[in-house]
Amino acid sequence: MKNTLLVSAFTSLAITTAANADVLIDFSDMSNVSYTASPALNSFTSNFDAWGVYNFASGAPRMSDQSATGGTVGLISSYDNNPFFGIVDSINNDTTQPPTIEFAIDISGAESISFSIDMGAYGGFEESGSSFDYVKWQYNIDGGTTKTLFDIKPIDEESATYYFDNGSTVDIGSPLSFIDSETGETVILNNGYRNISEQTGGLNTYKTDIEGTGETLYIQLIARVDGSKEVYAFDNLEVTVAPEPGSTSLASLALLLMLTRRQHKTA
Numbered sequence: 001m002k003n004t005l006l007v008s009a010f011t012s013l014a015i016t017t018a019a020n021a022d023v024l025i026d027f028s029d030m031s032n033v034s035y036t037a038s039p040a041l042n043s044f045t046s047n048f049d050a051w052g053v054y055n056f057a058s059g060a061p062r063m064s065d066q067s068a069t070g071g072t073v074g075l076i077s078s079y080d081n082n083p084f085f086g087i088v089d090s091i092n093n094d095t096t097q098p099p100t101i102e103f104a105i106d107i108s109g110a111e112s113i114s115f116s117i118d119m120g121a122y123g124g125f126e127e128s129g130s131s132f133d134y135v136k137w138q139y140n141i142d143g144g145t146t147k148t149l150f151d152i153k154p155i156d157e158e159s160a161t162y163y164f165d166n167g168s169t170v171d172i173g174s175p176l177s178f179i180d181s182e183t184g185e186t187v188i189l190n191n192g193y194r195n196i197s198e199q200t201g202g203l204n205t206y207k208t209d210i211e212g213t214g215e216t217l218y219i220q221l222i223a224r225v226d227g228s229k230e231v232y233a234f235d236n237l238e239v240t241v242a243p244e245p246g247s248t249s250l251a252s253l254a255l256l257l258m259l260t261r262r263q264h265k266t267a
């Protein structure tokens with residue numbers, strides 16, 4: 001009797017929490033992803049421009065680590081052969097406006113939400129002047145106030161070290177960077193990590209919290225990187241939700257109460 005009740009209690013709890021699911025967008029199948037983009041993904045005509053989903057072997061040449069054949073240039077490691085979202089020279093013959101994409105994510109029932117993303121960059125960007133660059137990540141919940149996730153800009157006075165699959169490194173000035181919302185420190189983006197002996201490499205992961213709750217979280221990207229040697233890429237966009245304490249704890253309280261009452265009756 002006791003065992004049956006416990007099993008049913010755990011089953012109900014599992015169902016309650018499963019309604020608040022974490023969301024991972026890894027670009028392996030865009031048909032499962034709710035988004036709107038302008039211009040359409042993978043619609044640029046020049047092979048030196050990029051806006052959309054690619055892998056190591058596809059897209060603009062400088063998006064991928066060229067150190068095996070074409071010098072110490074590029075972003076995505078040859079050890080990382082899964083699809084990512086890449087952006088190169090997003091101001092070109094096809095468009096004068098920075099492209100945008102918005103992801104819609106169900107957050108109903110969530111109490112607290114956090115956001116993490118793998119991202120990296122390669123190139124010498126410009127903080128100001130006519131070739132200026134920026135990558136802006138922001139969000140709103142249910143169409144409310146727009147807030148910043150990552151305000152990414154070049155810093156002319158800094159440089160980044162870029163790591164390559166052949167073991168070499170290169171320093172380039174004016175990398176993309178953002179201010180970490182928790183520590184207040186400047187984070188400089190590079191082309192990620194390489195572990196040559198283990199043949200692994202990939203983009204670094206960055207996290208930030210999302211304020212508020214609601215039904216739908218809209219995550220927006222606008223990206224202006226206007227040169228063919230200016231690359232920005234991201235992957236594994238993940239929204240982690242913690243369930244509302246109300247729903248789960250009330251349900252478990254009710255079950256506990258039920259359990260206690262039944263036990264009293266059988267005793």
Ligand SMILES: [Ca+2]
Pocket residue numbers: 026027028082083084235236
């Ligand atoms: Ca991926």
Ligand SMILES: [Ca+2]
Pocket residue numbers: 124125126131227230
């Ligand atoms: Ca430049």
Ligand SMILES: [Ca+2]
Pocket residue numbers: 124125126131132133225226227230
């Ligand atoms: Ca530029």
Ligand SMILES: [Ca+2]
Pocket residue numbers: 089090091092226227228
């Ligand atoms: Ca351009």
